[in-house]
Amino acid sequence: GAGVSQSPSNKVTEKGKDVELRCDPISGHTALYWYRQRLGQGLEFLIYFQGNSAPDKSGLPSDRFSAERTGESVSTLTIQRTQQEDSAVYLCASSYRDGLREQYFGPGTRLTVT
Amino acid sequence: AQSVTQLDSHVSVSEGTPVLLRCNYSSSYSPSLFWYVQHPNKGLQLLLKYTSAATLVKGINGFEAEFKKSETSFHLTKPSAHMSDAAEYFCVVSGPFGNEKLTFGTGTRLTIIP
Known part of the structure; x- marks a missing residue:
């Protein structure tokens, strides 16, 4: 079946502009995660959605970052007033809710802030 | 809080020889542990996972972890x-x-020498 999809695959933006990144999880997956991967580093957890529960936003680096999810489907990560340090690959993952379920990752969005 | 340390940022081995990628963890609870692989220009894929059952875990493509x-x-x-x-x-x-x-x-880059 279809995997996790993300769009755009690449985004170049000027410092100070806002960007929106989209994630479509696997159908039936109630949990959705956003991570950031800076060049040469591991993934940093950003935010976690689980069904209709309040999201876990503990990984968001600043109030310029926000994310929404429509029900148990698409999610949008928004970065306002982008800075050069926001340049990274942003990865989305989804999983089933219960137990120790594998997270399935999308291909990522490469964001470059100039 | 939990943390993970990958002891080698880069490992090179010859084709046909054994591979060892080292990982140490720290957590205040009984953790679940995973190894993920990321091929160039591809998404993250789960290799194997440990979930407090058998201590020797077998994964895909002949990999295992203890x-x-x-x-x-x-x-x-x-x-x-x-x-x-x-x-x-x-x-x-x-x-x-x-x-x-x-x-x-932070990841270990594995290079295979022909």
Whole structure:
């Protein structure tokens, strides 16, 4: 079946502009995660959605970052007033809710802030 | 809080020789541990996972890992390297409730010498 999809695959933006990144999880997956991967580093957890529960936003680096999810489907990560340090690959993952379920990752969005 | 340390940022082995990628973890609870692989320009893929059952875990493509609580280690091994194993490997520890909030190591780049 279809995997996790993300769009755009690449985004170049000027410092100070806002960007929106989209994630479509696997159908039936109630949990959705956003991570950031800076060049040469591991993934940093950003935010976690689980069904209709309040999201876990503990990984968001600043109030310029926000994310929404429509029900148990698409999610949008928004970065306002982008800075050069926001340049990274942003990865989305989804999983089933219960137990120790594998997270399935999308291909990522490469964001470059100039 | 949990953390993961991958002891080698880069490992090179000859094709047909054994592979050892080292990982140490720290957590205040009984963790679940994973190894993910990231091939160039591809998404992250789960290799294997430890969930407090057998301490020797077998994964895909001939990889396996052994959970050693006394050493807080979860090293990844393969008896004989193949060219297709060249990739970035991440050791990952789960949050206290299982799947959410994965914490990634900084990664080990595996190079296979023909």
